[in-house]
Amino acid sequence: MKTYRVLVVEDDAPVRNLITTTLRANDYRYIAVSGGEEAVMETASHNPDIVLLDLGLPDMDGVEVIRRVRSWSNVPIIVISARNEDEDKIDALDAGADDYLTKPFSVNELLARLRVTQRRLMIMNAGGASDSVFVNGQLRIDYAAGCAYLGEEELRLTPIEYKILCLMAQNVGKVLTHKYITQQVWGSSWENDVVSLRVFMATLRKKLHAAPDMPQYIQTHVGVGYRMQRVDG
Amino acid sequence: MQHVLACLSSAPSNARIIAAAARMAQGFGARFTALYIETPDFAVASAADKQRLNENTRLAEQLGAQVETIAGEDIPFQIAEYARLSGVTTIVLGQSAASRRRILPRPSLTDQLIAYAPSVDIHIIPDGQFSARYRPKRAEDRDAAGIVTDVLRSIGSLLAATVLGVLFDNMGFTDTNIIMVYILAVMLISVITSRLVFSLIASVVSVFAFNYLFTEPRFSFAAYGTGYPVTFITMFLTAMITGTFAGRYKQQAGQAARNAHRTRILFDTDKLLSVAQGREEILRALAGQIGKLLNRTIVIYPAENGVLAEPLTYGHGAQIPCDGQMEREAAQWAYTHNHRAGATTEIMPEAAYMYLALRVGERVYGAVGIEAKDSPLDASENGILLSILGEGALALENEKNAREKEMAAVLAKNEQLRANLLRTISHDLRTPLTTIAGNASSLMSSGESFDQETRRRLSEDIYNDAMWLYNLVENLLYSTRFENGQIDLRQSTELLSDIVEEALRHIRPGARTIAYSAGDEYLLVHADARLLTQVVVNIVDNAVKYTPEGAVIEVVMRREDAMAVVEIADDGPGIAPEETERIFDKFYSGANKSRIADNRRSLGLGLYLCRAIVQAHGGWIRAGRRKPHGAVFTFAIPLKEVTFDEDLSGSGG
Known part of the structure; x- marks a missing residue:
């Protein structure tokens, strides 16, 4: 199994310590830095597999770090933010971050996010993006036929619901902001589109969640956006 | 408090008096008022006098006096009245005013003041170089046009009287009627002209005209009748006196009108100012x-x-x-x-x-x-x-x-709240911090010697206490957003079920069951997602905290008219009826503390915050009792109505 290299960018020593201890205990390799400039430099020179980035850095805005890194690299970035920085979180996601963690987070949550990102990396590396069929658990999307299935049943979706589902599937594991989704689906992000998105998402989730014991394919991140999770089986 | 009163006048020496009064007021730390009594003579005062009065008024104003004007004729009486009504303790007068005497022996101004207001101190300031008797001069530079008009009017009136007299004479009326006509003319002149001198001259002229035209021998100033000199004198005096009175009456009427106008404006001002808000x-x-x-x-x-x-x-x-x-x-x-x-x-x-x-x-x-x-x-x-x-x-x-008083009261209240808050917080933080520090130090020093189960229990306690502290800090942080009634809402349109589900994800119910039902409807609300999530967290958290293990907590959503309603009910011991209102008060943490499942006191901030947040969204929140036992919290916020471009129930893809 591959050992992943993680760049930890966190200025607070105890939190940095917590993260690196967790990483070490779970067989990750890591580099820890405390500033934004260093983070950009380390990303360029060490080419890590995943970046864990605290938004509140002393020398540079975390969002700025993402913009700089994104100018040449597609390395997955997981943002770590305090809970009252919703807008910053959305900015970070729009700037190209893949996922976020809210302080205080549990160690298990951190590890789960890392696993999700690893799976994304595997799919990206396998070049599966060009597949004409997307499979996630019981969910199957046939892009060529323009149909989606849950198990053997064809899902009865409206055109917009289908469009949203495809968008989520293409970015599986990644949190998509409301703004991103509305821009992709409607081509704009008016208030009315955002409102519509809420309702389409709710109906879509209901159709994907046919039985109570089934897993949720689409997670809601209140105030931020949505994410399709990988489901086993 | 001392109150110094200086009398304003048009006298050149008045400035000294004002200055002296101002010094006195400053020395006493007293209120300082400058009073001007506007007499009927003022209307005919010379421009120089008016100018000087203006200057003196300004000086008084500059020296910090409150300037008041009162109309009246009896100067000492008006001063004394004002002094009595305004609580004046000291009156400052000039020497000339104090010693001014009329032609007739009258008591001096000072004597009269003492008689009218015996309890007031009276200070007399020597006039120095101005000791030469000053008399206000009448205006001399009246415009010529005014005089010409007055002269014409006088001549016209006298001519009319003469014509009427000739007419009466021809008709054989007695002298008395003609005299009456002349007196009438003089009275008329005193009313229609602006100065007494015209009616005086008119009285003289009318006596001579009567003598010349109507007494034997006609067309001469001689008179045969022995009684005529008396007639002439009586006629002159009568004409003069009636003329003077009429003139004075006219002035007084004018002044009364001005007075009424002024009083009305001041009264209106008073009334308007007293109802003005802010x-x-x-x-x-x-x-x-x-x-x-x-x-x-x-x-x-x-x-x-x-x-x-x-x-x-x-x-x-x-x-x-x-x-x-x-x-x-x-x-x-x-x-x-x-x-x-x-x-x-x-x-x-x-x-x-x-x-x-x-x-x-x-x-x-x-x-x-x-x-x-x-x-x-x-x-x-x-x-x-x-x-x-x-x-x-x-x-x-x-x-x-x-x-300022209101602000001070608010400030004092805030200070009180802050002190309470700090006291409560420091007390309430101590318990979990003690557990965290104690358990952590046990794990550090002798972690190896504990068995797996003990280590797990200690760690779990640390985790739970840390989460409790975290939630408390969240509530404190949110409550700062409601400081001073200023509400900082970051609203967007959200599905209510998303918010409630997000909140339930943060709850650790322990051995209690949470039964959640979203209902079939999509309830859209325009809300601050974070704050509204905190409302649900706080209420459900309370339900967990105040119910025994095995309890069931139901979370239900529904539409009620234009409101989205969330109901959170438990089957615990419930709330005492007298507490259903008070539990939403700031820092209210329950009268019966033994009911709290863990031994930790609540900060009394959670439900207060819930109410503040719900009300800020234009909604309501209330607590109730459930049969047979348990508590029900219901809150509602307005629904957001939206229309969609696409049929949601459509099929295909």
Whole structure:
């Protein structure tokens, strides 16, 4: 199994310590830095597999770090933010971050996010993006036929619901902001589109969640956006 | 409190008296009032006298006096009345006024004052070089046109009387009727002309005309009748006295009218100012009244924190722009020096407006500009203007005091709340921190010797206490967003079920079951997602905290008219009926503390915050009891109605 290299960018020593201890205990390799400039430099020179980035850095805005890194690299970035920085979180996601963690987070949550990102990396590396069929658990999307299935049943979706589902599937594991989704689906992000998105998402989730014991394919991140999770089986 | 009163007059020596009174007031730390008694003679006073009176008034004003004008004839009585009503303790008079005597032996002003107001101290200031007897002069420079008109009117009246007399004579009426006609003419003259001298001359002329035309021998000034000299004298005296009285009556009527006008304006001002709410309204009422009185454009620069704010203009009559550096500087000067400036004054006379300080004593509340480029205010306008400004400044002062008092009360209350908060927090933080620190130190020092189960329990306690602290800090942080009634909502349109589900993800129910039902409807609300999530977290968290293990907590959503309703019910012990209101109060943490499942006290912030948040969203929250036992919390916020472009139930893909 591959050992992943993680760049930890966190200025607070105890939190940095917590993260690196967790990483070490779970067989990750890591580099820890405390500033934004260093983070950009380390990303360029060490080419890590995943970046864990605290938004509140002393020398540079975390969002700025993402913009700089994104100018040449597609390395997955997981943002770590305090809970009252919703807008910053959305900015970070729009700037190209893949996922976020809210302080205080549990160690298990951190590890789960890392696993999700690893799976994304595997799919990206396998070049599966060009597949004409997307499979996630019981969910199957046939892009060529323009149909989606849950198990053997064809899902009865409206055109917009289908469009949203495809968008989520293409970015599986990644949190998509409301703004991103509305821009992709409607081509704009008016208030009315955002409102519509809420309702389409709710109906879509209901159709994907046919039985109570089934897993949720689409997670809601209140105030931020949505994410399709990988489901086993 | 001491109250010094100086009497204003047009005398040159008056300035000394005002200065002396001002020094005295300052020495006593007393209130200082300058009083002017406007007598009927004032209307005919010379321009120089009026000018000097204006100067003296200004001087008094500059020295910090409240200037008052009262109309009346009996000067000592008016002064004494004013002193009695306004609680004056000291009256300052000049020597000349004190010793002024009339032709008839009358008691001096001082004697009369003492008689009228025996409890007031009276100070007499020597006049020095002005000791030469000063008498106010009458106006001499009346316009010639006025005199010509008066002369013409007098001649006309006398001619008419003569014609009527000739007519009566021809008809064989007696002399008496003719005399009556002449007396009537004199009376008429005294009414229609502006000076007594005309009626005096007219009395003399009418006696001679009567003598010349109607007494034997006709057309000569001789008279045969032995009784005629008496007739002439009586006629002259009668004409003169009736003429004088009529003239005086006319003046008094004029003064009474002016007086009534002034009283009405002051009364109206008082009434308007007393109902005005807040500074803005006071200023508007003030400007309105001054504008009504003077029919000029008024501009007010209210003072804010020691500097003049943007001016407020109130149009009356010609609109002359009051902007520009010059106007502002003049207003600033008036404000800073507590002295009038601008048009018609020595300070920056090029300005279009005259600026007066709006003040109570030494405390200045702004500057009032009155458009006076080409037409200065006359003394009576000035007097009443000062009264109105005084009233206005007093109203502003009262308003400011009331506001400060209110602010102080709020501040004191906040201080109290803060002290309570700090006390409660420090007390409540100690318990979990003790557990965290103690358990962590146990794990550090002898972690290896504990068995797996003990280590797990200690770690779990640390985790739970840390989460409890975390939630407390969240609530504190959110409550700061509601400080001073200012609410900082970051609203967007959200599905209510998303919010409730997000909240339930943060709950650790332990051995309790949470039964959640979203219902079939999509309830959209325009809300601050974070805050509304915290509402659900706090209520469900309370339900977990106050119910025994095995309890069931139901979370239900539904639509009720235009509201989205969330109901959170448990089957625990419930809330006492008398507590259903109070539990939403800040820092209220329950009368019966033993009910709390863990031994930790609540901060009494959670439900307070819930109510604040729900109310900020335009909704309501209430607590109730459930049969047979348990508590129900219900809150509702307005639904957001939206329309969609696409049919949601459509099929395909």
